[in-house]
Amino acid sequence: xxxxxxxxICELSGxxxxxxxxxxxxxxxxxxxxxxxxxxxxxxxxxxxSPSGVSGLLCIAESHISVHTWPETGYAAVDVYTCxxxxxxxxxxxxxxxxxxAKDKEMTEFSRGLPQSGSRFTHEVREAAVx
Amino acid sequence: xxxxxxxxICELSGxxxxxxxxxxxxxxxxxxxxxxxxxxxxxxxxxxxSPSGVSGLLCIAESHISVHTWPETGYAAVDVYTCxxxxxxxxxxxxxxxxxxAKDKEMTEFSRGLPQSGSRFTHEVREAAVx
Numbered sequence: 001x002x003x004x005x006x007x008x009i010c011e012l013s014g015x016x017x018x019x020x021x022x023x024x025x026x027x028x029x030x031x032x033x034x035x036x037x038x039x040x041x042x043x044x045x046x047x048x049x050s051p052s053g054v055s056g057l058l059c060i061a062e063s064h065i066s067v068h069t070w071p072e073t074g075y076a077a078v079d080v081y082t083c084x085x086x087x088x089x090x091x092x093x094x095x096x097x098x099x100x101x102a103k104d105k106e107m108t109e110f111s112r113g114l115p116q117s118g119s120r121f122t123h124e125v126r127e128a129a130v131x
Numbered sequence: 132x133x134x135x136x137x138x139x140i141c142e143l144s145g146x147x148x149x150x151x152x153x154x155x156x157x158x159x160x161x162x163x164x165x166x167x168x169x170x171x172x173x174x175x176x177x178x179x180x181s182p183s184g185v186s187g188l189l190c191i192a193e194s195h196i197s198v199h200t201w202p203e204t205g206y207a208a209v210d211v212y213t214c215x216x217x218x219x220x221x222x223x224x225x226x227x228x229x230x231x232x233a234k235d236k237e238m239t240e241f242s243r244g245l246p247q248s249g250s251r252f253t254h255e256v257r258e259a260a261v262x
Contacts, residue, residue, distance in 0.1 A: 004201065004208065009138065013245055043176045045190050057190045059176050063208070064186070068194050070135060077135065077194070077212075077243050110239070112208050114144055 004113035005063055005083035010093050012076040014103025021071035023048040026056045029099035030067055034058055037092035039065075039082060062087045067096065076100050081112065135244035136194055136214035141224050143207040145234025152202035154179040157187045160230035161198055165189055168223035170196075170213060193218045198227065207231050212243065 019025045027046050034041050040061040047055045052072055058065040063081040070076075078096055080089040097105050150156045158177050165172050171192040178186045183203055189196040194212040201207070209227055211220040228236050 004206065005199075007140065007210075009140075009241060009243075011243065011245070042178050042186075043188075045174045045176065045188075047173050047190060049192075055173070055190055055194070057174075057176075057188050057195055059178060059186055059188045061180075063199050064188055064197050066195050066197075066212075068136075068212075068214075073245060075135065075245050079138075079210075079212075081197075081199075081208075081210075083199075108241070110140060112140075112142065114142070114204060114206050 005081055005111075006089055007081040007110040007112050008079065008089050008093055008107055009110065010078040010080070010097075010105055010107040012078060012097055012100055012102035012105050013074060014101075015069070015071075015074045015076050016101030017071045017074060019100050020054065020069035020074070020076050021052055023054050023056075025099070026054045026067055026069065029096055030056045030058055030065060032099065033080075033092040033095040034060060034065060036095045037065075037080070037082065037088045039087050039092075065092060069100075076102070083112075136212055136242075137220055138212040138241040138243050139210065139220050139224055139238055140241065141209040141211070141228075141236055141238040143209060143228055143231055143233035143236050144205060145232075146200070146202075146205045146207050147232030148202045148205060150231050151185065151200035151205070151207050152183055154185050154187075156230070157185045157198055157200065160227055161187045161189055161196060163230065164211075164223040164226040165191060165196060167226045168196075168211070168213065168219045170218050170223075196223060200231075207233070
C-alpha cells in the first residue's frame with residue numbers, strides 16, 4: 001500500500017468551557033498547533049455558533065486540521081490529517097488538548113491512501129490528556 | 132454514550148484525472164454534495180497545488196466536508212463529518228464518488244462524541260463505486 005497520509009481523529013473531553021467556547025481561543029490554539037506540527041497554513045476559517053460552540057478549519061499544505069466544540073458538555077472533536085514526513089500531527093493534538101484544558105482524550109489513527117489489503121484502522125489510544 | 136456525529140472517511144481510487152485535477156470541478160462537486168446531503172455551507176475554500184492536486188474544505192453548520200486529491204495516482208481522500216439527524220452524509224460521499232468518476236471506494240464510519248466504552252470504529256466498506 002502507498003500510504004499518503006496519517007489521519008488522527010481525536011475526542012477531547014472535560015475541556016475548559018471558556019476556552020472551547022471562545023472563537024479567539026480556538027483560533028489561537030489551532031494556529032499554534034499548526035506551527036508546532038510544522039505544517040503550512042493556506043487558509044483558516046472560524047465560526048461561533050449561537051448560543052454556543054465553535055468550529056475552526058485550517059486548510060494546510062499537508063491536508064487539514066479541524067476543531068468543532070460543544071462547550072455545554074466540555075467536548076471538542078478534533079481531526080488532524082497530514083501528508084509528508086515533515087509534519088508532526090501528534091504534536092498538533094497535544095497542543096490542542098493542552099490549550100483546551102482537556103482532561104481526557106480518545107484518539108484513533110488512520111492511514112490514508114490508495115487501496116490496501118489490510119484495515120486502515122491502526123489503533124485507539126485512551127488516556128488522560130497531558131497537561 | 133452520547134453520539135454527537137458521524138464521520139465518514141473515504142478513499143476514492145481510479146478517479147477521473149481531469150475531474151480531481153480541476154479546482155472548478157472539485158468546487159462544483161463539493162457544493163453539490165453538500166446540497167444533496169442537506170447540510171448548510173458556512174464557508175468554502177479551495178486550493179490548487181502546483182504541479183497538481185486540489186484541496187477543498189467546506190465548513191458546514193453540521194461540521195465539515197473535506198477533499199484532497201492526487202490526480203497523478205487517480206486518488207481522492209474524502210471525509211464527511213456531520214452532526215444532527217437531518218444530514219445525509221452517505222449521500223455526500225456518493226455524490227463525490229460519482230462526480231470524480233471513482234472506480235473504487237473504501238469507506239470507514241466513525242461515531243464521534245463524548246467518551247464511550249466501546250470502539251468508535253464501526254465498520255469498513257470496500258466496494259466498486261456506484262456510477
